[in-house]
Amino acid sequence: MKALVLVARLVVGALFVVAGALKIGDPTAFATEIANYRFFAELAPWLAVILPATEIVVGAALLVGPKKWQNAGALAAIGLLVMFTVAIVHVVRAGINVDCGCFGGNSGPVTAWTAVRDLALLAAAALVFRGTKEYAK
Amino acid sequence: MPSVIRALVLVVAGAVVGLAANAARPHGLRIAAFAPPTECTGGEHGAPTPAVMSATEASSLCGQANVVIADTRPENAFVEGHVAGAVHLPCDAGGKTADEALAHFSHAQTIVVYGNSTDDARPVAESLQRRHPDVKVAVLDGGFVGWSQAGLACASGPCADCKTSKGPLSKASNP
Numbered sequence: 001m002k003a004l005v006l007v008a009r010l011v012v013g014a015l016f017v018v019a020g021a022l023k024i025g026d027p028t029a030f031a032t033e034i035a036n037y038r039f040f041a042e043l044a045p046w047l048a049v050i051l052p053a054t055e056i057v058v059g060a061a062l063l064v065g066p067k068k069w070q071n072a073g074a075l076a077a078i079g080l081l082v083m084f085t086v087a088i089v090h091v092v093r094a095g096i097n098v099d100c101g102c103f104g105g106n107s108g109p110v111t112a113w114t115a116v117r118d119l120a121l122l123a124a125a126a127l128v129f130r131g132t133k134e135y136a137k
Numbered sequence: 138m139p140s141v142i143r144a145l146v147l148v149v150a151g152a153v154v155g156l157a158a159n160a161a162r163p164h165g166l167r168i169a170a171f172a173p174p175t176e177c178t179g180g181e182h183g184a185p186t187p188a189v190m191s192a193t194e195a196s197s198l199c200g201q202a203n204v205v206i207a208d209t210r211p212e213n214a215f216v217e218g219h220v221a222g223a224v225h226l227p228c229d230a231g232g233k234t235a236d237e238a239l240a241h242f243s244h245a246q247t248i249v250v251y252g253n254s255t256d257d258a259r260p261v262a263e264s265l266q267r268r269h270p271d272v273k274v275a276v277l278d279g280g281f282v283g284w285s286q287a288g289l290a291c292a293s294g295p296c297a298d299c300k301t302s303k304g305p306l307s308k309a310s311n312p
Contacts, residue, residue, distance in 0.1 A: 045169075075140050
């Protein structure tokens with residue numbers, strides 16, 4: 001179980017750092033991609049500036065943070081992934097044809113598989129949170 | 138400090154870092170001045186770039202069984218007038234809708250996409266090309282305006298079936 005939690009923590013942490021790093025250099029393009037989701041589009045420029053750095057911080061906490069901060073990082077990752085998944089499900093259900101923007105400019109279109117991938121990451125983050133819950137206080 | 142507070146600290150720290158990095162950047166995003174796109178956009182993913190086809194060339198393809206003409210304009214514009222024989226595939230049609238269109242016209246080897254202008258139809262054309270790189274996708278030069286002004290063989294006209302159609306794949310009737 002500990003090995004599984006370790007792998008999940010490293011995978012989620014690394015993906016968050018990579019996703020944030022790929023987007024942080026071009027907030028204007030990312031803002032356009034967020035606006036294309038047509039889901040609180042007015043927040044797009046704020047999210048485009050805030051999200052990549054937040055992903056990097058949360059990913060770094062998961063990768064190299066002390067145990068307490070790993071637990072907090074897992075909780076923050078759960079919150080972010082829930083938000084991403086809701087937006088993706090909205091796009092899939094509405095049939096809007098947009099690029100994901102999840103990992104920068106060449107992330108491919110949003111499909112049901114994008115939601116499945118996010119749910120898998122959500123499960124991994126939940127596993128990390130549960131596996132480190134002794135450090136929650 | 139409970140984990141929830143630490144999680145909030147991480148999110149707030151990320152937000153502060155992001156805002157500071159953007160402010161420090163010479164060409165950072167101007168948040169207050171950002172205007173959402175008025176057309177849906179699609180990125181490029183290595184698929185061929187759709188060609189621009191002249192109205193004359195497109196008209197020469199009219200009536201060919203393996204050619205589909207798609208109108209990307211809003212429904213009201215489509216109802217008012219469109220290239221005869223065109224299918225309605227608006228800009229905000231989903232990937233599923235685009236796939237259904239191509240499944241319905243599985244014989245298509247060429248798809249000519251048009252909007253009001255040349256650039257209007259590019260996002261849909263790029264999306265179609267990306268999803269189906271084996272099909273030749275082209276953008277009609279000048280869009281519907283150019284087509285109408287040219288007065289070519291495939292005349293534009295009202296869509297008699299649109300009121301009973303069920304959405305973006307409504308097939309236009311010949312005038």
